[in-house]
Amino acid sequence: MSELSGAILTLEGLSVRLPPGADRPHALSGVSLSIAANEILCVVGESGSGKSMMASTIMQLLPNGVNIDGGRVMFEGRDLAKASATEMRHVRGAGIAMIFQEPMTALNPLRTIGDQIGEMFSIHTDLSRAAIRAKVLALLEDVRIPDPKAAARAFPHELSGGQRQRAMIAMALALDPKVLIADEPTTALDVTTQAQILALIRDLQQRKKTAVLFITHDFGVVAEIADRVAVMQHGSIVEQGIAASVLNAPQHPYTRQLIAAVPPLTSPPPRSLSDDIILSIDDVSKTYRTGGFLGRGARVTRAVKNVSLKLPRGATLGIVGESGSGKSTLARCLVRLIDPDAGAIVLEGKDWAKMAREDVRRETRHIQMVFQDPFGSLNPRRKAAELVAQGPIVHGTPRAKALADAKELFALVGLDPSASDRFPHEFSGGQRQRIGLARALALRPEVLVADEAVSALDVSVQAQVLQLLAGLRQRLGLSIVFITHDLRVAAQICDLVAVMKDGEVVEQGLAGDVFGRPQHPYTRALLDSIPGGAFARQHEAPSLAR
Amino acid sequence: MDALKRYFRSPAAVVGLVLLLIVVAMAVSAGWIYPREPLALAGRPLIWPFSNPRFLLGTDNSGRDIAAQIFYGARISLLIGGVATAIAIAIGVLIGAFAGFYGGWVDNVLMRITEAFQTLPNFVLLLVLVAVFGSTLTTVTIAVGVVSWPAPARLTRAEFLSLRNREFVQAGRTLGMRDIQLILGEILPNALPPVIVYASVVMAVAILLESALAFLRLSDPNVASWGNLIGLGRDVLRVQWYVSAIPGIAILLTVLAVSLVGQGLNDALNPRLKAR
Numbered sequence A: 001m002s003e004l005s006g007a008i009l010t011l012e013g014l015s016v017r018l019p020p021g022a023d024r025p026h027a028l029s030g031v032s033l034s035i036a037a038n039e040i041l042c043v044v045g046e047s048g049s050g051k052s053m054m055a056s057t058i059m060q061l062l063p064n065g066v067n068i069d070g071g072r073v074m075f076e077g078r079d080l081a082k083a084s085a086t087e088m089r090h091v092r093g094a095g096i097a098m099i100f101q102e103p104m105t106a107l108n109p110l111r112t113i114g115d116q117i118g119e120m121f122s123i124h125t126d127l128s129r130a131a132i133r134a135k136v137l138a139l140l141e142d143v144r145i146p147d148p149k150a151a152a153r154a155f156p157h158e159l160s161g162g163q164r165q166r167a168m169i170a171m172a173l174a175l176d177p178k179v180l181i182a183d184e185p186t187t188a189l190d191v192t193t194q195a196q197i198l199a200l201i202r203d204l205q206q207r208k209k210t211a212v213l214f215i216t217h218d219f220g221v222v223a224e225i226a227d228r229v230a231v232m233q234h235g236s237i238v239e240q241g242i243a244a245s246v247l248n249a250p251q252h253p254y255t256r257q258l259i260a261a262v263p264p265l266t267s268p269p270p271r272s273l274s275d276d277i278i279l280s281i282d283d284v285s286k287t288y289r290t291g292g293f294l295g296r297g298a299r300v301t302r303a304v305k306n307v308s309l310k311l312p313r314g315a316t317l318g319i320v321g322e323s324g325s326g327k328s329t330l331a332r333c334l335v336r337l338i339d340p341d342a343g344a345i346v347l348e349g350k351d352w353a354k355m356a357r358e359d360v361r362r363e364t365r366h367i368q369m370v371f372q373d374p375f376g377s378l379n380p381r382r383k384a385a386e387l388v389a390q391g392p393i394v395h396g397t398p399r400a401k402a403l404a405d406a407k408e409l410f411a412l413v414g415l416d417p418s419a420s421d422r423f424p425h426e427f428s429g430g431q432r433q434r435i436g437l438a439r440a441l442a443l444r445p446e447v448l449v450a451d452e453a454v455s456a457l458d459v460s461v462q463a464q465v466l467q468l469l470a471g472l473r474q475r476l477g478l479s480i481v482f483i484t485h486d487l488r489v490a491a492q493i494c495d496l497v498a499v500m501k502d503g504e505v506v507e508q509g510l511a512g513d514v515f516g517r518p519q520h521p522y523t524r525a526l527l528d529s530i531p532g533g534a535f536a537r538q539h540e541a542p543s544l545a546r
Numbered sequence B: 001m002d003a004l005k006r007y008f009r010s011p012a013a014v015v016g017l018v019l020l021l022i023v024v025a026m027a028v029s030a031g032w033i034y035p036r037e038p039l040a041l042a043g044r045p046l047i048w049p050f051s052n053p054r055f056l057l058g059t060d061n062s063g064r065d066i067a068a069q070i071f072y073g074a075r076i077s078l079l080i081g082g083v084a085t086a087i088a089i090a091i092g093v094l095i096g097a098f099a100g101f102y103g104g105w106v107d108n109v110l111m112r113i114t115e116a117f118q119t120l121p122n123f124v125l126l127l128v129l130v131a132v133f134g135s136t137l138t139t140v141t142i143a144v145g146v147v148s149w150p151a152p153a154r155l156t157r158a159e160f161l162s163l164r165n166r167e168f169v170q171a172g173r174t175l176g177m178r179d180i181q182l183i184l185g186e187i188l189p190n191a192l193p194p195v196i197v198y199a200s201v202v203m204a205v206a207i208l209l210e211s212a213l214a215f216l217r218l219s220d221p222n223v224a225s226w227g228n229l230i231g232l233g234r235d236v237l238r239v240q241w242y243v244s245a246i247p248g249i250a251i252l253l254t255v256l257a258v259s260l261v262g263q264g265l266n267d268a269l270n271p272r273l274k275a276r
Helices: A053-059 A085-091 A113-124 A129-142 A148-153 A163-171 A190-206 A219-225 A243-248 A253-261 A327-334 A357-366 A384-392 A399-412 A417-421 A429-439 A459-476 A487-495 A512-515 A521-529 A533-538 B002-009 B011-033 B064-104 B106-121 B122-133 B135-148 B150-163 B165-174 B179-215 B226-236 B242-270 B272-276
Strands: A007-017 A024-035 A040-044 A067-075 A096-099 A177-185 A211-216 A226-234 A238-241 A277-290 A298-314 A316-320 A342-347 A365-371 A447-451 A479-484 A496-501 A504-510
Touching: A007 A053, A024 A040, A024 A053, A024 A067, A024 A211, A024 A238, A040 A053, A040 A190, A040 A219, A040 A399, A053 A067, A053 A096, A053 A211, A067 A253, A096 A163, A113 A129, A113 A148, A113 A163, A113 A417, A129 A148, A129 A163, A190 A211, A190 A521, A190 B179, A211 A219, A219 A243, A219 A533, A226 A243, A226 A253, A226 A342, A238 A243, A238 A253, A253 A459, A277 A327, A277 A479, A298 A316, A298 A342, A298 A479, A298 A496, A316 A327, A316 A487, A327 A447, A327 A479, A327 A504, A342 B122, A357 A365, A357 A496, A365 A429, A365 B165, A365 B272, A384 A399, A384 A417, A384 A429, A399 A417, A399 A429, A429 B165, A459 A479, A459 A487, A479 A487, A487 A512, A496 A512, A496 A521, A504 A512, A504 A521, A521 A533, B002 B011, B002 B242, B011 B064, B011 B242, B064 B106, B064 B135, B064 B150, B064 B179, B064 B226, B064 B242, B106 B150, B122 B135, B122 B179, B135 B179, B179 B226, B179 B242, B226 B242
Parallel strands: A040 A211, A040 A226, A096 A177, A177 A211, A316 A479, A316 A496, A365 A447, A447 A479
Antiparallel strands: A007 A024, A007 A067, A226 A238, A277 A298, A277 A342, A496 A504
């Protein structure tokens, strides 16, 4: 690519070799890009595209067995690929700083925030302790943490996720680095917090004229923040250019495919809903009590407060909300993984909330759940076919028949039936989620509860799984309770939407109404926080099989 | 298969396995090589090793063939090590699994019992059991097993605690599985690898416990065991030290072999830990 004037950090034909036995020989092959001062370059790609590996390569923090085997990393006239460990220690933090996806694990849990930020100065400068303390406070004010003095004294677990990420940013910017590498810094955050952090990064970058290398998988975030974009696939850059032109006129087919997979905010035209209510949730509450002795000093969390919802037969009810809103607790109450304290959950004329354990076990085939984590929700020591056949076997289907049925279910969810004797780790994330779906469908449930079922997947895979769900809903007459934090996903698949906040449903109604004419201020705030909102709205709704 | 390949990549693990196989071979072949009763008088007492070709490792203070006792002793050590370990792991897994899976008061009761056992030194408890129930081979083996279960129980409980809230266990629950199906079919297979590795430690300790018991002449005197031989040699330790030293080396090598195999298994079953 053409050498940009004023480039601060330049990668030239950078290649990184993976150890033998990895899924491809090179993590990065011939990556060339450059970042100038005062610009945000977004590197976007799906998981496994090598975008995080690129960040580690620049910082020379590659895992064992992974080595650079070609190209240069030019920073301030030096090739970092050949820099010694001592030289790199001076570059890291001071020249190039980094913020990570999960601020909780990137911060030391045993030391205060102020200590950890101050460490940057005590390592790289000879400021006095008082001067360091003043600097730390100024930095915390810069990142707009509420009550900086208290925040400096706080331990990481005492801050919220957004505040922790602000502290991380303060730490990264402590020494006014020329380059800031942000590796998915907002992915673990709620949508409203994400919007604030993105605005903060944008604002600080403009004030300090920092060059920011922003790694993300989300085109919404790209639309929100990027000056320029580089799209990565299988370790190479397939397209790069000015943000507006890449987003609006993508050249490479892979870029086009990624952008097409971005869920639009507009919901498809409403379907006619049945009057037959299959699942009705009345006044359900769940309160957690922790600690305390004989009721004194106990911490009480009202996770779900008097929630009432109705799911018509064949419809999809979306429950959206941020983390801690109680939506997952509600989902677990529906399948009785958690026992609700009060209220009724009526399915097929039976009240699930009050059923005895043994009856729940027997009736569980009517309502099944799909879990979030495609890695954690499958027993790693069972073959895929066994996983799918488990449910019917438990309920008395002969083993041979259940295994044969499992192969049919494999075909139903779009997996190769011949792959059914493999172990879960031999499948990709999307395929694993299909196995989880097949397992839930094996009992032929009437109601499916999908708890963040597509949240851990890449956008293109997410779109495929959503399409599959929509198709199955039609073919099997399923009714779905779809729990998600992502409003864009909810807009695509849900007929009805309920917005939850602090355990309460603040707004519910037809998806088109809730997203098109939000009534409650919180719903409006959520919608406004969606990254790249304008970009998402332009986009036409894709054709989910309806 | 991968685990097997990783196992054979480590030289220490292979050495351990070879040593262990040698001990097993000794135990198996004892009857052919030394067809006579190992505790019968065979010759003059206290013949030094390598001085008489009939008694390659010499004779002890009552004139019994040391080599024969070493070979037959391998049987006893492996038997006690194996059976006592099986008993300890079985009790430990059972208690740990229930405590970890159910939590709450079940966990409290079971863990208090475990702690009660742990606060007593193993060996003292073993002495008490042997004193009460007598010192036949059977009681000694069971007693060694009974004093060794608390550590595997705690390990199993820790594994169960972290596994019971995993999504695949919850998925099993939503499929309508009974608790026992969840414990045995879903959680236990995932909790076992560290327990299997720990079994090697239990086995090494079991062999040592029996030897210590025999050294105090509290083990079964009617079987040829390494510990008994060391105990006998105590009387002539200053001059004919070999009587104690030879079985001592046998115990050392066996425990080393078991530990190396355990370490090898650990690296093979938890490859990610090894990579660090």
